[in-house]
Amino acid sequence: KVLTLETMNPNIKKVEYAVRGPIVVRAGAIRKELEQPFTEVISANIGDAHAMGQAPITFLRQVVALCVYPELLKSSDLPEDAKQRAQRILGGCGGGSIGAYSASQGVELIRNDVADYIERRDGGLKADPNDIFLCTGASDGVRLTLNLIFQSKNRTGAMIPIPQYPLYSATLAELDSTMVPYYLDEDNNWALDIDELQRSLDEGKKQCRPRVLCVINPGNPTGQVLSRENVADVLKFAKKNNLFVMADEVYQDNVYADGCAFHSFKKVLHDLGPEYNTSVELASFHSISKGYMGECGFRGGYMETVNLDAKVKEQLRKLVSCRLCPPVTGQAALDVVVNPPRPGEPSYEQFTSEKNAALGTLAEKAKLTAEMFNSIPGVTCNTVQGAMYSFPRISIPEKAIREAEAAGQTPDSFYAHQLLEETGICIVPGSGFGQRPGTYHFRMTILPPTDKMKSLFVLFRDFHKRFTEQYS
Amino acid sequence: KVLTLETMNPNIKKVEYAVRGPIVVRAGAIRKELEQPFTEVISANIGDAHAMGQAPITFLRQVVALCVYPELLKSSDLPEDAKQRAQRILGGCGGGSIGAYSASQGVELIRNDVADYIERRDGGLKADPNDIFLCTGASDGVRLTLNLIFQSKNRTGAMIPIPQYPLYSATLAELDSTMVPYYLDEDNNWALDIDELQRSLDEGKKQCRPRVLCVINPGNPTGQVLSRENVADVLKFAKKNNLFVMADEVYQDNVYADGCAFHSFKKVLHDLGPEYNTSVELASFHSISKGYMGECGFRGGYMETVNLDAKVKEQLRKLVSCRLCPPVTGQAALDVVVNPPRPGEPSYEQFTSEKNAALGTLAEKAKLTAEMFNSIPGVTCNTVQGAMYSFPRISIPEKAIREAEAAGQTPDSFYAHQLLEETGICIVPGSGFGQRPGTYHFRMTILPPTDKMKSLFVLFRDFHKRFTEQYS
Structure with missing residues (x-):
């Protein structure tokens, strides 16, 4: 053999x-x-x-089915707003077909919708569609980012939480790079403690050059939700120690406990002011596989980069171009997630009630x-x-x-x-x-x-x- | 930064x-x-x-739309055979939903259909669904295979045709491995010449250990179709020189010239008898992005391995498990390609005429x-x-x-x-x-x-x- x-x-x-x-x-x-x-x-x-x-969200499936088989645009069984969304998405596809390759970074119109979604989420803070890369699920974005940074000949490493989602350890193993573990505090509802980050970093430096800090918020497998202050402290720690932050935020819609809220790393970074928000490098990941929609099979997601060096971004664009494009059906499903029915549209009530039921x-x-x-x-x-x-x-x-x-x-x-x-x-x-x-x-x-x-x-x-x- | x-x-x-x-x-x-x-x-x-x-194949889109939005099973606008296919595919999906992750290797029922397709294509030669890995387009399969073999610390290389499809050179660069080029003979309609393979191998051995031989048939970008004898000679060369064969066969439906026919590496290998067919290791790749369907956006495809070491296959299974699964919509579209309407079914005539028109x-x-x-x-x-x-x-x-x-x-x-x-x-x-x-x-x-x-x-x-x- x-x-x-x-x-x-x-x-x-x-x-x-x-x-x-x-x-x-x-x-x-x-x-x-x-x-x-x-x-x-x-x-x-x-x-x-x-x-x-769990049942799929009706509107999402209607829009994607219309994109897949546009003959259905003539059907009276499907609501008008679903048809409009589908026509709009198809207008952004090559040859008006979901069967054409999209731009490697994702359909431009959908990246624009993602940027609008992020702006609404982050209280109006600007998002640039050029910083958004649609992916084959968030896993793909995480792998791309780690791949962009690590190679086996450098003795470099990434700080990852313990317990962690094993995508991180698996990808670092594949790239022959070092895992620098920091422990979440089980006695404190799996809190992320800055002293522990420091201990981990000091320990990590004995074997490698730590360059990346991965955070999963809300936590997987631990389910904790970081407070705004905690996120700010993590960002300050990253700045002080010159670490690239990877924020796995795929559970941003899945916050249940009283007094908890999701605070995006991007928004908190912005609010820290120019000392931080012009320098700390950040990649944030989101997915359609989780949240209220749970559309794992579509393999849709995106990453947003913040403060990424322009030349590195060019290299990232080149890297995704070899992969041709993320599945366009997943991109279409993502578009519904970031651009859901609005009050007054025919599908708004049903969408909202299905969403709330799933999260409830x-x-x-x-x-x-x-x-x-x-x-x-x-x-x-x-x-x-x-x-x-x-x-x-x-x-x-x-x-x-x-x-x-x-x-x-x-x-x-x-x-x-x-x-x-x-x-x-x-x-x-x-x-x-x-x-x-x-x-x-x-x-x-x-x-x-x-x-x-x-x-x-x-x-x-x-x-x-x-x-x-x-x-x- | x-x-x-x-x-x-x-x-x-x-x-x-x-x-x-x-x-x-x-x-x-x-x-x-x-x-x-x-x-x-x-x-x-x-x-x-x-x-x-190019217009999509109606039946393929109908089946996928039905899988995406099963409410359409009640619609009288869609043919019965499309509904049956969709129900059958959904029966193979977790929770009956195309939104669930599939097995990482692909939906079992679809892998079975792929195996049946290969058997029909290769005149009844058995295909084992366990040797079939569904992928996010053929590119994904090619990358997985190269990744399984190469790492930067080994000074190993892959023989690739020149001109080649740049996925090969790009992936080898990413893996820091060596490209050993062999030239196709432009004066002879881009034929693959065995003496040139030998020259290339001898030359390659001066810088690395060549372990893989990549062949693209029909050729990309060159459009030549290898004769049966040529494929046999390539396989003999691989056996003699202990090379793993990667056969990019994504254009197997795209053969136009009189006197040309597609001969799969697997079938020709089998026909060479036990001296060859029990030992030569082969991975073959196919895709829904080409052929008559051209469904690039769905990112569907498969690879079939032949004579792959059992323990390596286990490792490959583990590797694909970190990627969760290929897009299930692409898998569903692939199922239609490998299991098209049969004579007597309502959609047979339209499917056949659309297919023939596209290829014509x-x-x-x-x-x-x-x-x-x-x-x-x-x-x-x-x-x-x-x-x-x-x-x-x-x-x-x-x-x-x-x-x-x-x-x-x-x-x-x-x-x-x-x-x-x-x-x-x-x-x-x-x-x-x-x-x-x-x-x-x-x-x-x-x-x-x-x-x-x-x-x-x-x-x-x-x-x-x-x-x-x-x-x-």
Whole structure:
């Protein structure tokens, strides 16, 4: 063989992406088997709302269907505002077809709409469509940005939160670059502490030159929402230490807890004044896969760059041109998200009620999740302030830890596999996201329907009790 | 700044992708200007059929629209077979929604359909759905494969044809790996000559360890179609020299010339018998962006691996899992391409007539192109046997070459820019694809509508005459 495990790119071997790791493979296999002690596998491993039964937003699907098959413009079954949106989008496409390549940076008209959306979000603060790059989901934007910065020959690194969304560690592994971990404070609802950033940076400098600071807000897998002051402090820290900030803001619509609000890094940076807002380099990422729409399958998203060096931006444009363009259907879906029906338009009421229902249900389940976990002895869970996940901490008995080690598994993987085999609940072991040594967690989504979540908690409570007794 | 041209990943700086290079940027700017000596910019630079006015295949769009907005299943405006296809595809999607992530390798049902398609294409030769990876266009598959193999620390390389489609050189630059060029034989209708492969390999070994042999069939930008014997010889060469074969077969439906037929690398490999077909490693790529459908915007495609080491395949699965999944709308469109309407189904007649019309028009324009170019003094053009491009050779006077050099341009770029400024015709200079030193070419698509192509040739003929006189 030309290509073997020994001769392949060794960086790929280091890549780990737990959200779709071995436990999910096993869950898929179980689904196909017949005899199990349970009736269904509940996939609480991935932020995939539609797979868990969430209905799509009608208006979004109408607009995209019209773009796909413009003959429907003649149909009386579809509302006028959806038709107008579709015609407008098609007017921005090559040859008036969604089947043409778009500009590599994305359809210009849609980038303009994204810029308008950002301006409205950030209280009128200007956004430049030339700073916006539409992507194949936010993951694609994150990868592009890391790729722009890192290469294996530099001993450079990126600061990433622990726990983190494993896209970051996976991409850094692929690029053979160093991960400089900073811990979120579990005792303080997963807060981002500036002293810890400093400790992490000092430690990181012993092995590499840290150049990037990644922040996920609202947090994945941790669900915390940063305060405005916290964001400002992070930006000051970045300025002081000459770090490029990558702000993963894909859950910006998913804020549930009282007293919490989303503050964009861009807006807070602006408000810090010229000492900061003319210099700190920032890339922010957003997606149509999360929020109230949950349109993961379309692979749509965007990144906005702030203070990016003009020549580097040119290089980024060149880099995306080799990828031709993000899927245009995903771009069209994004356009609806950033340019939703307005009051007075025929679809406004339905759109708003579907949106509010989706977010309302998520808020309920976020609350339910922490309450349920905290009612179980040996489990603690911070408030899910935002995003789509809980990251509860579990106590694992010594005997189970030893058995896991004997089996070559981390204790949390051992636990997760038993949970899956005995109950059909598929969650992701905390080790896939990182956690303080000696602590054990898992990530569970808040996406299963409320009824299913309630029965899930009954199954889980019984399992955890049984597991604890078995290994005590 | 943290990130400058000096501090960014230097590999990205080496990336070049001429198909969307400076000439296309200039064409975009011209489109927005008012006063020009011509009335429109003709984009003959990129294989983007819909942008050039080709109509989409009705059935494909109907099926995808139904998947996007399943309420349309109730509509009497859409045919039953389209509804059945859509329901079947949705049945393979998480939660029955095209908005759910699919398996990272692609929807299982669609991979099964791809396998059936390959079996029909290759006269019943078995295809395993587990060897099929759906991708975000074929480009994504090519990048994934090169990424799996190459990393900068190995001094390894890939043999690529010259002229080549610049995705290959761009990706190798990004991965900091070596390009080992072999020349196609222009005097022999761009044939792939085995002695030249040997020369190239010997030469390549002086600087790196060549591990991959890339072949584009039908050729891009050259339009040649390899004979069965030629494919067999390439495979024997790969076996003898222990090379992994990457077969870019995205133009497999685009074969026009009498006596030419598409022979897949997989089928020819199989027919070579066990000495070859149990060992030669192969990855083949296909796309929905070309063929008769030209659905570039959907970003759909697949790769099939043959004889890939099982452990490497596992690594590839892990690698695609970080990318979550290819756009599901593109997967749905691919499903129609590999599973088109059958005789007797309501949409069969219309589908077949649209498909044949699209391919028939392309065949006409392929023929027209070579005839027209060859009628112009100072221009020669090989027969466009397949694909979507001509790659004519042009004579450029010495004086123009010197003027180009003084302006820091390659002579063919100098020529292409003048062509654009004077006529509005946008083509890609041959240097972006590679050409024998001292020869000059450009790539032009055969996609503009026939009438527009005819007027294009009039404009081009006059320009070439004027240019030649001006610099003689």
